[in-house]
Amino acid sequence: MEIRHLRSFIVVAEELHFSNAARILYVTQPTLTHQIKQLEVDVGAQLLVRTSRKVELTEAGREFLIRSRQILASIDDAADAAARVSRGERGKLAVGFTGTATYELLPKITRRFRKECPDVELVLRGEMLTPALSEALVHRELDVAFLRPPIIAPELEVRVLRSERLGVLVPEWHPLADHRRIDLSLLATEPFVAHPARAGGAMFTVMLQSCLASGFRPNVVQEATETSVIVSLVAAGLGVAVLPMSVGAMQVVGAVLRPLSATTPGIELAVAWRQGDISTVRRRFIEIVDRTLAEEDSPSIDVEGDQLAADHRCDVCEARERHNGGAVLVVGHHRHRRA
Structure with a gap:
């Protein structure tokens, strides 16, 4: 018939x-x-x-x-x-992410993808560390992942998106909160809140190597897999944490994020997918990632440049500092405190 x-x-x-x-x-x-x-x-x-x-x-x-x-x-x-x-307008896409990717970049990409591909079912999984994300990609539990290099998985295609400056998150009452920039050596006697060492995450490795290069081993008193939990623990006064500056987009109450000195290495953010994946939906998603980054004008991308904490402050902060001649404490981006 x-x-x-x-x-x-x-x-x-x-x-x-x-x-x-x-x-x-x-x-x-x-x-x-x-x-x-x-x-x-x-x-x-x-x-x-x-x-x-x-x-x-x-x-x-x-x-x-x-x-x-x-x-x-x-x-x-x-x-x-x-x-x-x-055409990549319909289907399903599972995207995993490391916690620090969620606060600045991922929301922009997700909003754009949902607008351009409303009939694609977008499944987001996180917060996960790089080893778990790599394994989920290899086993086809994820289609795309935002993670932190190095990625040891020959089955994956990896593209570095940007390199972020590192900062120090301290309780807002901490003496270092008055600094516009913090040298890592000033944290030698501080208790640290960090991602778990045993999980093999890139953030812990970078933090440890940076501290050792500054002449001390960090005293980690509390571990947490999720970056959001680390931020909450710092705000509660349990210690300090070394995190990417993009965490500042969280607008945390009770904690202050300050950039580390320019000599401190940054940390890379990458996107990965399985080699040979011919999914049009996946290609559309990566295209949106590329366009979003191309349009983004974020100082956190410039690790080599001499960007100060002022790059992450609003005009109100700048005006108040000029007027008072004192320090401005920033919680997230737009919470202010008198000098």
Whole structure:
């Protein structure tokens, strides 16, 4: 049974006139007659009664017309769905992320992706550390992941998106909160809140190496997998934490984020997916990531530049400091405190 025969039958059934139907279908009348006869052979039932005066549907023909319309509607819908999937407009995408990617970059990308691809089911999983994200990608539990290099998984395609300056998060009452920039050596006697060392996350490794390069081993008194929990613990006064400056987008109450000195290395953020993945939805997502980064004007990208904490403050902070001649404490981006 051919789909074109179903379409021909529907037109004949609606017109009840072979000549009119042939004209609509752009075929000759003998060709149309042959198609209907072949369809009746395939179905095993007479569908039309044709006389010199008129054409009528048989009872079987009326039932077959209903089903034929349903079949063609399903075929058209399937073709449309397949075309939309091929264009990356429909489907499902599972995206995992490390915690620090959620506060600044991921919300922008997610909003844009949902706007451009509203029919794609976007599943977000986090907060996860890089080893867990890499494993989830390899085992096809995730399609894309935002993580921190190094990534030891030859099965993955990895693209570094940017390098972020590191900062120190301290309780807002801490003496270092008055500093515009903090040298890491000043933290030698401080208790640290950090990501767990055993989990193998990049953030702990970078923090440890930076502290050792500054002449001390950090005294980690509390560990937490989620960056948001680390921030809350610092705000509660349990210690200080070394984190990317993008964490400042959280607008945390009770904690102050200050950049480390320019000599402190930064930390990279990358996006990864499985090598050989031909998913159009995944490609659309990566295109949106690239466009979002290209349009972004964030000082956190420039690790080598001499950007100060003022880069992360609003005009109110700057004006108040000029007026009072004192220090301005920033909680997140826009919470202020008198000098």
